[in-house]
Amino acid sequence: MALLDLNFYSYILGMDCSAYVLLPGKRMYELTDRSSETFPVLYLLHGHGDDETAFIRKSVIEILAREHDLVVVMPNAHRSFYRNESNGFRYEDFFVHELPLHIKNYFRVSDKREDTFIAGLSMGGYGAFRLAMKYPEKYSAACSMSGAMSAPYGMIKKDPVDDFYYYFNQNVVRIYGDDTQERELWTLAESLNKNDSLKPRLLQTCGTSDVLYESNVEFAEYMEKQIQYSDFTFLESEGAHDWDFWNRSLRDVLNFLGFKTESKLETKTVQEV
Numbered sequence: 001m002a003l004l005d006l007n008f009y010s011y012i013l014g015m016d017c018s019a020y021v022l023l024p025g026k027r028m029y030e031l032t033d034r035s036s037e038t039f040p041v042l043y044l045l046h047g048h049g050d051d052e053t054a055f056i057r058k059s060v061i062e063i064l065a066r067e068h069d070l071v072v073v074m075p076n077a078h079r080s081f082y083r084n085e086s087n088g089f090r091y092e093d094f095f096v097h098e099l100p101l102h103i104k105n106y107f108r109v110s111d112k113r114e115d116t117f118i119a120g121l122s123m124g125g126y127g128a129f130r131l132a133m134k135y136p137e138k139y140s141a142a143c144s145m146s147g148a149m150s151a152p153y154g155m156i157k158k159d160p161v162d163d164f165y166y167y168f169n170q171n172v173v174r175i176y177g178d179d180t181q182e183r184e185l186w187t188l189a190e191s192l193n194k195n196d197s198l199k200p201r202l203l204q205t206c207g208t209s210d211v212l213y214e215s216n217v218e219f220a221e222y223m224e225k226q227i228q229y230s231d232f233t234f235l236e237s238e239g240a241h242d243w244d245f246w247n248r249s250l251r252d253v254l255n256f257l258g259f260k261t262e263s264k265l266e267t268k269t270v271q272e273v
Helices: 054-058 061-065 091-106 123-134 163-176 184-194 213-226 243-257
Strands: 002-010 015-023 041-045 071-075 116-121 141-145 201-207 232-237
Touching: 002 091, 015 061, 015 091, 041 091, 041 123, 054 061, 054 071, 061 071, 061 243, 071 091, 091 123, 116 123, 116 243, 123 141, 123 184, 123 201, 141 243, 184 213, 201 213, 201 243, 213 232, 232 243
Parallel strands: 041 071, 041 116, 116 141, 141 201, 201 232
Antiparallel strands: 002 015, 015 071
């Protein structure tokens, strides 16, 4: 594959932005002319505290994707939760409306919904589900790995004892303002499930030792048992909120999207949890 460090200007954000992009290309094969082809695209979203380099530095995404004709876009979202901030930048508008235009202008990606996917971990898992359910006409499938399903106010520490949670709390208030709902994903899923419109396929994974495991199971139960979402899969395995689990989970993400690789997680229904 080819790895590009992409730097470009965003009109919506009013600043320079960055992303890493993986382009299809198999090793040990003679180069052929593929200039007339287009490829499916996966937007892969980093977690809180990471940036666009996270998946390249810490994951096996290039190894897993290099056997497939898939463009992987890993943009920098800072600590935005992939939302329009209450008093700040319009990250949601950027990711949904502007970034895809940049990618289509620069690379040969398909503009079809069935070829457009979004996935992420932690903050990015929340972002992937939120954007896919809010804009189902844009994405055919979304995957959340250890997602912050009760983001953001369900994650706030009332009396933070260290700087991490102090600044995390401040960041949440800056982004969300007075919008204190803890079950936004629940509401989006229920509303989407009631409509006869397009629905993205959803994959949710989480490690059983993850600090977010309880909220992930709660959301999975809601999706499977209460609203019976038509195309939802929950996978779990022993693992924590770390790259050991996410590297295993990436295999299931690609499998779910139709890019077959060896699975490492065990499928369980919520009733068995």
